[in-house]
Amino acid sequence: MICHSAMTAFPHRCRVAPLSDLTTWRIGGPCAILTPLNRDELRGMMRWVADTGTPWSMIGRGSNLLAPSNGWDGVVINLQGEFRAFGVRGETVTAGGGVPLPALAGAACSMGLAGMVFAVGIPGTVGGAVFMNAGAYGASMMDIVRGVQVIYPGGETRHLSSGECGFNYRTSSFQTRPGAVCSVILELAPGDRGELRExxxxxxxxxxxxxxxxxxxxxxxxxxxKDGPPPGMLLEECGMKGFAVGGARFSPVHANFIENTGNACSEDILTLVRTAKRRVLERTGILLHEEIRVLGGET
Ligand SMILES: Cc1cc2nc3c(=O)[nH]c(=O)nc-3n(C[C@H](O)[C@H](O)[C@H](O)COP(=O)(O)OP(=O)(O)OC[C@H]3O[C@@H](n4cnc5c(N)ncnc54)[C@H](O)[C@@H]3O)c2cc1C
Structure with a gap:
């Protein structure tokens, strides 16, 4: 069992816990969770996963992640300690990958720094937001990221410019070459505090x-x-709004959200995803692609 070797390798930074505690869907079985407090510890873990061939994944707030209900025999790495701090110099913000995005966006507005209003309601971490190029209302992380520090499996540390991050709609190069986004430099602009708060x-x-x-x-x-109607509209037209399987259902509020109404398991969510893709394809000819990420695999 991987959790035992992870516990042996990192006795003070490893625990086994249900992933439902770490995901906003509140779904997910037991897994070894590594919690590095600083770059040296993170580098040690990235060397260990490479040396041992251990399946690994970063996890931030778990707000875009489906974790298997029967658990995962790999390690998830959840940045803590120095990765949850940020600093401001002029209009430049340096934030650890584990900083909660809404808190940072709120702080930026309160300090009169413009550029992060779009992020106030996105419940992820800075690292997860860079990985996803999270965005809303026509803006996304790529508009404000100037550079990223990343540690890859094996321990290689790199500083990437925004242009090297491969940003596009809800995409970054970290989705094709996974690494740990440990800090991010954001370039904001001067703004009026009152107006930004409003x-x-x-x-x-x-x-x-x-x-x-x-x-x-x-x-x-x-x-x-691309060039198609929003997925919420397509799903609604195909009768998916409110459609339920087990403890999961397409939200009656917004059809592109799946809710855990109490006791959903990961398979309920996957069944809804597959059913919706099939229906939308059959009725409209449009193949939908998932924005959510599935820990350890595909849908
Ligand atoms: C109510 C609600 C509203 C939302 N609204 C929006 C929205 O408006 N716009 C939007 O874009 N998204 C939205 N999301 C989705 C989600 O909040 C974003 O995708 C967010 O960026 C995910 O960050 P996270 O820290 O939760 O990542 P997680 O869900 O923990 O992980 C997502 C992916 O990022 C990777 N990852 C996480 N941290 C790191 C890191 N430090 N380094 C490298 N990889 C990492 C993980 O391995 C995983 O593959 C919403 C989610 C909820 C629940």
Whole structure:
């Protein structure tokens, strides 16, 4: 069992816990969770996964992640300690990969730094947001990222410019060459605090009105098709709004969200995803692609 060797290798930085504790869907069985506090510890872990061939994945807030209900025989790495701090110099913000994105966006607005209003309601970490190139209302991380520090399996540390991150719609190069995004440099602009706070409030109000907030979910399930209608509209037209399997259902509030209504398992979610893709393809000829990530595999 991988969790035993991880516990032996990192006795003070490894625990076994249900992934449901770490994901906003509140789904996921037991897994070894490594919690590095600094770069030396993270580098040690990245060397260990490479040397031992251990399956690994980063996990931030788990707000875009489906974890298997029967657990995962790999390690997830959850950045803590120095990775949860940020600093500001002028209009430049340096943030650890584990910093909660909404907190950082809120702080930027309060400091009169413009460029992060779009992020106030995106419940991920800075590292997860870079990995996903998270965005909303026409803006995304690629608009503000100037550089990224990443540690790859084996321990290689690299500083990438924004141009080297392969950003595109909900995509980055970290999706094809996984590494640990440990810190990010953001270039913001001067702005008016009062106005930024007001825009942040408006953004949160708009999101509360149009997205399911109280029921566990993982945000948009499918990506927006290129040149096609939004997935929520396609899913609604195909009768998926409110469609349920086991403890999971397409949200009656917004059809591109799947809610865990109480006791959903990962297979319920996957069945909904597959059913929706098939129906939308049959009825519209459009093949939807997942925005959510599945720990350890494909849908
Ligand atoms: C209610 C709700 C609303 C949402 N709204 C939006 C929205 O408006 N726009 C949007 O884009 N997304 C949205 N999301 C989805 C999600 O919040 C974003 O994709 C977010 O960026 C994921 O960050 P995370 O830290 O939770 O990543 P996780 O879900 O933990 O992980 C996602 C992927 O990123 C990788 N990853 C995580 N941290 C790191 C790291 N430090 N280094 C390298 N890889 C890493 C993981 O391995 C995984 O593959 C929403 C989700 C919810 C629940």
């Amino acid at each position: 825009r942040a409030r408006e953004t949160l109000g708009k999101r509360r009105a149009s997205f399911p907030i109280k029921v566990p979910n993982a945000g948009s399930v499918f990506r927006r098709p």
